[in-house]
Amino acid sequence: IVLTQSPGTLSLSPGERATLSCWASQSVSSSYLAWYQQKPGQAPRLLIYGASSRATGIPDRFSGSGSGTDFTLTISRLEPEDFAVYYCQQYGRSPPMYTFGQGTKLEIK
Amino acid sequence: EVQLVESGGGLVKPGGSLRLSCAASGLTFSNAWMNWVRQAPGKGLEWVGRIKSKSDGGTTDYAAPVKGRFTISRDDSKNTLYLQMNSLKTEDTAVYYCTTEYGLWSGGGFQYWGQGTLVTVSS
Numbered sequence: 001i002v003l004t005q006s007p008g009t010l011s012l013s014p015g016e017r018a019t020l021s022c023w024a025s026q027s028v029s030s031s032y033l034a035w036y037q038q039k040p041g042q043a044p045r046l047l048i049y050g051a052s053s054r055a056t057g058i059p060d061r062f063s064g065s066g067s068g069t070d071f072t073l074t075i076s077r078l079e080p081e082d083f084a085v086y087y088c089q090q091y092g093r094s095p096p097m098y099t100f101g102q103g104t105k106l107e108i109k
Numbered sequence: 110e111v112q113l114v115e116s117g118g119g120l121v122k123p124g125g126s127l128r129l130s131c132a133a134s135g136l137t138f139s140n141a142w143m144n145w146v147r148q149a150p151g152k153g154l155e156w157v158g159r160i161k162s163k164s165d166g167g168t169t170d171y172a173a174p175v176k177g178r179f180t181i182s183r184d185d186s187k188n189t190l191y192l193q194m195n196s197l198k199t200e201d202t203a204v205y206y207c208t209t210e211y212g213l214w215s216g217g218g219f220q221y222w223g224q225g226t227l228v229t230v231s232s
Contacts, residue, residue: 034218036154043206043225044146044154049218056220087154091216096170098144098156098216 001026003088003101011109018075020104022088027068032091035064035073038103039084047086048073075106083108111135111221113207118226125197125230131190131207131223138188139163141211144219145181145192147203157181157192157205174200197230204228 002025012018022033030051036044046055048064051071061076075082088101117129133141142165145157158171160181169181180193190207204225210217 031214032216036219038154043208043222044219045222046218046220049213049220055218089154089218093216096159097172098146100154100156103153 001028001090001092001099003090003099005086005088005101005104007104008102009105009107011107012078013109014078014080016078018073018078018082018106020073020075020086020106022066022071022073022101024069024071024090028071028090030067032093033064033066033071034089036087036089037082037084038087044087078106080108082106111209111211113209113221113223115205115207115223115226118205118228120229120231121197122232123197123199123230126193126195127197127228129192129194129205129207129226129228131192133188133190133207133209136209136211136221138183139185141209142215143181143183143190144208144210145190146206146208146219147201148206148225149200149203152203155203160190194228197228199230202228202230 004023006021033051035048038044052064063074085103085105087103112134114132121127142161144159160169178196182191206225207223208219
């Protein structure tokens with residue numbers, strides 16, 4: 001399964017709403033769709049698991065939605081610390097493997 | 110608090126070998142399914158492989174680009190995960206992260222990550 005993220009780069013201002021998309025080449029179980037945030041020089045951080053559940057400590061301005069082949073990460077009001085690269089990821093069971101999207105860079109406008 | 114600390118990265122020539130380690134604490138390591146994920150400089154994330162807990166069979170799965178060259182193992186007595194990398198290629202140059210879904214279901218998402226260790230394959 002190939003994951004395609006859109007857009008490649010998103011330029012927004014603090015306080016604005018961000019909508020990041022992730023399309024799968026085949027249907028993905030929602031249980032196996034996750035989103036990560038990565039800042040320069042840091043390891044990725046899990047934001048969303050099971051397509052819509054926030055990981056521990058993640059602010060409620062982050063939300064995930066979608067099903068099948070179309071998933072979305074929404075940041076309701078951007079804070080300065082939200083500017084980073086975001087990846088979606090899916091898990092396939094047969095054969096077992098994990099696939100990441102190519103990433104969306106969220107930059108300050 | 111779960112902590113994962115990788116070590117063993119460095120510069121190696123093409124065709125060479127290197128072994129990475131990941132020391133885990135703050136979790137019941139023997140129950141954890143452990144993974145390696147890598148990131149080439151300026152590129153995205155790529156899953157390398159995983160090892161199940163011994164109670165779940167201890168089996169391994171690998172991504173196609175590393176299958177047959179890389180081997181993942183674990184020493185539960187030392188709470189340590191390993192990645193043995195043989196026949197290294199320049200395209201294996203990356204930061205290698207140790208990660209786990211511990212606390213979630215398999216495929217749920219990688220909750221815990223190490224800080225990464227850089228492997229550079231160059232002549």
